Amino acid sequence: MDMFENEFSTLEKALEHAGKNEEKAVITHDHKMYYVVDCKSVKDYVRLGYEHI
Numbered sequence: 001m002d003m004f005e006n007e008f009s010t011l012e013k014a015l016e017h018a019g020k021n022e023e024k025a026v027i028t029h030d031h032k033m034y035y036v037v038d039c040k041s042v043k044d045y046v047r048l049g050y051e052h053i
Contacts, residue, residue: 006036011053026053 008014011026014034018024025039027050034053037045042052 004035004037008034008036010034015053027051028053 006014006017008017009032011028011031011034014026014036018026018036023039024036025042026034027037027042027045028034029050035050046052
C-alpha cells in the first residue's frame with residue numbers, strides 16, 4: 001500500500017478531489033480526516049480498520 005496521496009478535513013473536499021479520477025476512492029478512520037487512495041488499495045485499508053466512503 002502507498003501512503004496517503006491526499007488528506008482532507010472535510011468529506012466534501014475529498015469527494016470532489018476523488019470525483020475527478022475514476023481510479024480514486026475516499027476512506028476514513030474516524031470521520032475527522034478523509035483520504036483519497038487508489039481503488040485497488042481500498043480492500044487493504046478496510047482490513048486495517050478504515051471505512052470506504
